[in-house]
Amino acid sequence: MRYVSTRGGAPALDFRGATLAGLASDGGLYVPEAWPRLSHDEIAALAGLSYAETAARVMAPFVGDALTTDELRALCEAAYGRFAHAAVTPLVQLDHDQWLLELFHGPTLAFKDVALQLLGLLFERFLAGTSDHLTIIGATSGDTGSAAIDAVAGRMGVNIFMLHPEGRVSDVQRRQMTTVLAPNVHNIAISGDFDTAQALVKAMFNDAAFASRFRLSAVNSINWARLMAQVVYYFYAAVRLGAPQRAVAFSVPTGNFGDVFAGYVAAKMGLPIVKLIVATNVNDILHRALSSGDYSSSAVVATPTPSMDIQVSSNFERLLFDLGGRDGDALAGQMRGFEASRAMRLTNAQREGAASLFASDRVDIDDMTRAMRWAYESAGQVIDPHTAIGLAAARRANVDVPMVTLATAHPAKFGDAVERATGVRPSLPSRIGDLFDREERCTTLPATFNAVTGFIGERAAARG
Numbered sequence: 001m002r003y004v005s006t007r008g009g010a011p012a013l014d015f016r017g018a019t020l021a022g023l024a025s026d027g028g029l030y031v032p033e034a035w036p037r038l039s040h041d042e043i044a045a046l047a048g049l050s051y052a053e054t055a056a057r058v059m060a061p062f063v064g065d066a067l068t069t070d071e072l073r074a075l076c077e078a079a080y081g082r083f084a085h086a087a088v089t090p091l092v093q094l095d096h097d098q099w100l101l102e103l104f105h106g107p108t109l110a111f112k113d114v115a116l117q118l119l120g121l122l123f124e125r126f127l128a129g130t131s132d133h134l135t136i137i138g139a140t141s142g143d144t145g146s147a148a149i150d151a152v153a154g155r156m157g158v159n160i161f162m163l164h165p166e167g168r169v170s171d172v173q174r175r176q177m178t179t180v181l182a183p184n185v186h187n188i189a190i191s192g193d194f195d196t197a198q199a200l201v202k203a204m205f206n207d208a209a210f211a212s213r214f215r216l217s218a219v220n221s222i223n224w225a226r227l228m229a230q231v232v233y234y235f236y237a238a239v240r241l242g243a244p245q246r247a248v249a250f251s252v253p254t255g256n257f258g259d260v261f262a263g264y265v266a267a268k269m270g271l272p273i274v275k276l277i278v279a280t281n282v283n284d285i286l287h288r289a290l291s292s293g294d295y296s297s298s299a300v301v302a303t304p305t306p307s308m309d310i311q312v313s314s315n316f317e318r319l320l321f322d323l324g325g326r327d328g329d330a331l332a333g334q335m336r337g338f339e340a341s342r343a344m345r346l347t348n349a350q351r352e353g354a355a356s357l358f359a360s361d362r363v364d365i366d367d368m369t370r371a372m373r374w375a376y377e378s379a380g381q382v383i384d385p386h387t388a389i390g391l392a393a394a395r396r397a398n399v400d401v402p403m404v405t406l407a408t409a410h411p412a413k414f415g416d417a418v419e420r421a422t423g424v425r426p427s428l429p430s431r432i433g434d435l436f437d438r439e440e441r442c443t444t445l446p447a448t449f450n451a452v453t454g455f456i457g458e459r460a461a462a463r464g
């Protein structure tokens with residue numbers, strides 16, 4: 001399988017190359033040259049398989065010959081063996097047609113573990129026996145950072161620098177990052193919001209000299225391998241609800257459009273998904289884009305769902321590329337326009353293509369709170385605020401197939417908001433244990449390119 005850039009100006013790479021590169025050198029994102037399809041029989045044959053085996057089968061066409069079948073299966077078993085639930089991503093039924101897919105049983109309690117535990121192992125596997133040394137740089141609105149740090153802490157050949165917006169992540173989220181004291185882990189608090197941090201990361205990747213000197217790589221969902229790993233749980237859930245004979249719908253609490261784009265990929269591969277609901281909080285750029293074609297970014301509003309407080313959704317570019325006839329030059333122009341003016345219109349082809357699979361909804365704090373109460377009072381489920389955004393949208397949607405809301409974080413990660421809504425304080429699972437007693441390590445820096453690259457240069461050089 002070859003991977004091409006959405007902006008048409010970077011060399012095509014194989015799976016190993018796309019995984020190690022993250023962002024393409026022309027500023028675009030890597031996507032497979034063509035979508036592989038699983039036949040009706042191949043999907044039916046996933047029934048009853050373990051999560052790790054399902055993962056190996058769904059990902060095999062994307063991995064191509066970069067790994068043998070046995071190597072891929074062994075990596076999946078290692079990655080998903082660290083999850084606290086035997087089903088890895090269990091389904092929970094809420095009423096006769098509403099379901100939750102619990103994606104938070106990994107080491108850091110958010111769905112991002114599902115992809116990043118595998119990505120950490122892929123990095124190590126692809127770097128083993130080479131003299132390459134990767135510098136992973138990421139920006140996090142909370143959950144990516146802790147999941148990425150957990151996935152690469154102490155791994156050979158990799159340094160990680162994680163930027164988070166100072167004071168805008170929850171205490172649990174911050175501590176899950178800053179209490180990891182492995183020498184290859186560097187936490188940076190940026191005075192600014194998430195989009196500022198993400199823009200700094202993009203600028204470092206776009207600085208060719210800096211990027212090649214430190215061999216930068218990405219763990220944000222701009223890395224294709226992450227999206228690929230997320231495609232798996234759409235198959236895993238849908239097959240348990242009757243696919244391929246029976247169709248399903250998913251509601252996805254969305255920020256960077258990574259998780260829901262993985263659902264789009266699953267549909268492209270032949271999984272019968274009738275609707276993908278893009279559920280946003282009041283930072284609703286995606287809802288506006290999908291409902292009226294207006295992709296224009298405004299100031300980020302801080303909400304109880306910080307992992308969705310995003311006004312530029314990096315993975316949306318992948319969808320626009322695929323729906324716009326895969327014309328890299330045209331998309332590069334469209335994205336340059338957006339980067340200059342912070343606004344763009346979707347083309348008719350992009351709008352119509354999106355409308356055939358996606359719906360969108362904007363959920364405010366009152367609706368989010370009502371969804372948390374409903375889940376608790378009617379179904380006995382304590383859910384986190386992000387999941388509640390998805391569930392509120394799922395319950396308002398009009399579809400006549402099983403509706404699966406992706407439960408993206410463990411409620412204890414956002415205990416204050418959960419307690420406010422339901423009166424119940426969820427306790428941290430024992431595997432998180434003494435988080436609040438551990439030592440923290442973090443450097444605060446101004447949100448400037450020079451401050452951040454200077455720090456990275458010093459620390460990366462200090463490790464040789």
Ligand SMILES: *Cc1c(COP(=O)(O)O)cnc(C)c1O
Nearest residue numbers: 143255256257258259307408409
């Ligand atoms: C990251 C995250 C999201 C948003 O996922 P995207 O892939 O960025 O759309 C939603 N909920 C939680 C808890 C998250 O950590």
